[in-house]
Amino acid sequence: MDLFIDKNKILSEHQYGHRENRTTIHAVMEMVEQIAKAIENEECSVGFYFDLQKAFNTIDYSILLRKLENDPWLYWYRQYPSSKLDNLLYIYESGSVQVEDKVVHLKISSTNSIVNLEISSTAVSDSALYYCALRPTVKETHQPLNKNLLGDEGL
Template identity: 50%
Template sequence: MDLIITLFLSAVSGNVITPDETELFAEEGSNVTLSCSYSSADYLYWYRQYPGSFLLLVDEYSTKSEPDLRLYSKATKQIKRVDLLISSAAVSDSALYYCALQPTVTGNTRTLYKNLIHSIASGLHKCVS
């Protein structure tokens, strides 16, 4: 399985979140880590979108509390980075992955829209097989 990461930059009120890598390749069955760096955040969100489908919340992480070990995202506060860990990557993991600083909504299966109440600063991870 090849994972391709595409970089989108965005900023909201001085807060920025960006993917750490612009391209990543992984084999099926391997462990994959998608990482985003952020300038400041209380909460961090990971979303996944399959082609022609809705944007789904994969995980939420609060930088104000300790991580729940049942979840597969983690943040390193000292270096302001949040990771999404995918164990035993499968073809079914091929999707668009977003890291965000604010909750995000989408009203269209082809185009992503920002939540007008909570603007988003996001990084895009595009994973294709």
């Protein structure tokens, strides 16, 4: 698989995660080189940093697989920015289901300890946090943290 990806240049040269012989240290070294080059050329340099730790699945697969042996239901939730948590689907085996206008594929592989959720024909409007739970999750809607102190009169 890695040979195919490298041969067909599927991943960007700037992709460091999940690539052989590339680490975050290489990413930092490249960034420092780019900043040094910009300073040398009297150019401006801007960096954007994102904490993506929560974007990746950090579940302990041994717990997930043990749970699936006894109670195979998985509950998937979706949360759009500034919105409440919504139930996306619940499913107990690999398969495909229709959710809104999308086809959602779920593949459970106990041999590889992997649970994949694939959504067909995604668009920018599908950007959200997707959660997998091992049992129904209590959902609570919180009030916004900001408050309109001027009332309806506004500005």
